[in-house]
Amino acid sequence: MAIARPIRLLGAVAILAVLLVFYRISHSTPSLVPSSSGGDTHKLTDGMKRDPLLDPTGEPEGILWRAEDNDYAPDSTESARINATLLSLVRNEELGELVKTMRDLERTWNHKFNYPWTFLNDQPFTEEFKRKTQEATKAKCYYEQIPAEHWEAPEWIDDELVKESNKILEEQGIQYSGKSSYHKMCRWNSGMFYKHPALANTRYYWRVEPKVQFFCNVDYDVFRYMQDHNKTYGFTINLFDAPESLPSLWPETERFIAEHPEYVAENNMMEWLVDDKLRPEHNKKANGYSTCHFWSNFEIGDMDFFRSERYEAYFNYLDRAGGFFYERWGDAPVHSVALGLFEDASKVHWFRDIGYRHIPYFNCPNSPKCSGCTPGKFYEGASWLSKEDCRPNYFKYVGTH
Ligand SMILES: Nc1nc2c(ncn2[C@@H]2O[C@H](COP(=O)(O)OP(=O)(O)O)[C@@H](O)[C@H]2O)c(=O)[nH]1
Ligand SMILES: *[C@@H]1O[C@H](CO)[C@@H](O)[C@H](O)[C@H]1NC(C)=O
Ligand SMILES: *[C@@H]1O[C@H](CO)[C@@H](O)[C@H](O)[C@H]1NC(C)=O
Numbered sequence: 001m002a003i004a005r006p007i008r009l010l011g012a013v014a015i016l017a018v019l020l021v022f023y024r025i026s027h028s029t030p031s032l033v034p035s036s037s038g039g040d041t042h043k044l045t046d047g048m049k050r051d052p053l054l055d056p057t058g059e060p061e062g063i064l065w066r067a068e069d070n071d072y073a074p075d076s077t078e079s080a081r082i083n084a085t086l087l088s089l090v091r092n093e094e095l096g097e098l099v100k101t102m103r104d105l106e107r108t109w110n111h112k113f114n115y116p117w118t119f120l121n122d123q124p125f126t127e128e129f130k131r132k133t134q135e136a137t138k139a140k141c142y143y144e145q146i147p148a149e150h151w152e153a154p155e156w157i158d159d160e161l162v163k164e165s166n167k168i169l170e171e172q173g174i175q176y177s178g179k180s181s182y183h184k185m186c187r188w189n190s191g192m193f194y195k196h197p198a199l200a201n202t203r204y205y206w207r208v209e210p211k212v213q214f215f216c217n218v219d220y221d222v223f224r225y226m227q228d229h230n231k232t233y234g235f236t237i238n239l240f241d242a243p244e245s246l247p248s249l250w251p252e253t254e255r256f257i258a259e260h261p262e263y264v265a266e267n268n269m270m271e272w273l274v275d276d277k278l279r280p281e282h283n284k285k286a287n288g289y290s291t292c293h294f295w296s297n298f299e300i301g302d303m304d305f306f307r308s309e310r311y312e313a314y315f316n317y318l319d320r321a322g323g324f325f326y327e328r329w330g331d332a333p334v335h336s337v338a339l340g341l342f343e344d345a346s347k348v349h350w351f352r353d354i355g356y357r358h359i360p361y362f363n364c365p366n367s368p369k370c371s372g373c374t375p376g377k378f379y380e381g382a383s384w385l386s387k388e389d390c391r392p393n394y395f396k397y398v399g400t401h
């Protein structure tokens, strides 16, 4: 039986339509895109359809200062080095781990540029510490003790209240909440490190912690890069924080900016700080703060920002509020909220080309300059760790610069 031509056409269109629907479904359901070769999956939102670290990564654009073309000899008085230091707060007991980290950074970067190292400690450094760290570099090493008035809790902090509130934090499973040295360390890293007299003549710092790893050869002077491109702060990893550690940080911050609206930058990163879509519960428990922050165990920064009137006023306000001790505010969220509010977003830089690890997270670019890490792999360990990645929000609201 012959079928009329219009009917045949209709049938063909119907089949095509059905196929199209199937195609759409099969290509839109998986919002899970592999982000590492280890079979781990990673939920990516519209801010990050694909981890940018999977794409080939080169050096940043613009003029870069190289060791071949300039004088970076360790003892040169006319060297091309700028006003900067590698900076490490560290305990004598961490010597072994620190030396491993130093070797990583010396091999990948500093043996070419010979920037000095500055080691800081609330205790005196041992002779063994000084000897073994100096053996790991041709560059100058400085060993400085932290003045007690920078390290100890301020006099308005109530010890009984600290004990009570830390007990509650411990019950909520907040890591290190019962350790008073950890609270002091976070406060010192928030508002004191750049006040150390030994750093009075230093502007840029690269923070280095024992136990971290570096994977990629970096062949330009990163401090010059910061200066030449007018950057205030560089990061590698961007995370969510435990909201229980900082329930009053955002409310205090809101009170501060109500008093000082003039400190808020026009081109700020507010949306990244207040997002409530990716992790609504975090925002709720942190009373309006997404908890997103630059992970501060890595930072390359301009201390002039921290020494500015606006940052100083902010830190003093927070210090009075007491949350470094009654809660467990980290220096990472404090730095990040300050940068996000008081600095122009264009002045923060993602060092995507610096391969980095602090357990359990990585920044591992796809580049022939790197070895020892898997490009695009963000974490190692339990799969829930993938949720802690705040880069999708950062890329969405701020960008990938
Ligand atoms: N000198 C000194 N350094 C500390 C103290 N507490 C922490 N640090 C340093 O601060 C940094 C962060 O501490 P860490 O134990 O790695 O904390 P985590 O990375 O948050 O788990 C590391 O560089 C430590 O060496 C302390 O009481 N004294
Ligand atoms: C280095 O930077 C600091 C802080 O900005 C400044 O006070 C100092 O004068 C600078 N030193 C040199 C030698 O440029
Ligand atoms: C650097 O930043 C300052 C302050 O925002 C601005 O005034 C200046 O023009 C910038 N310079 C360059 C070279 O971008």
Ligand SMILES: [Mg+2]
Pocket (backbone or CB within 6 Å): 209, 297, 358
């Ligand atoms: Mg650490």
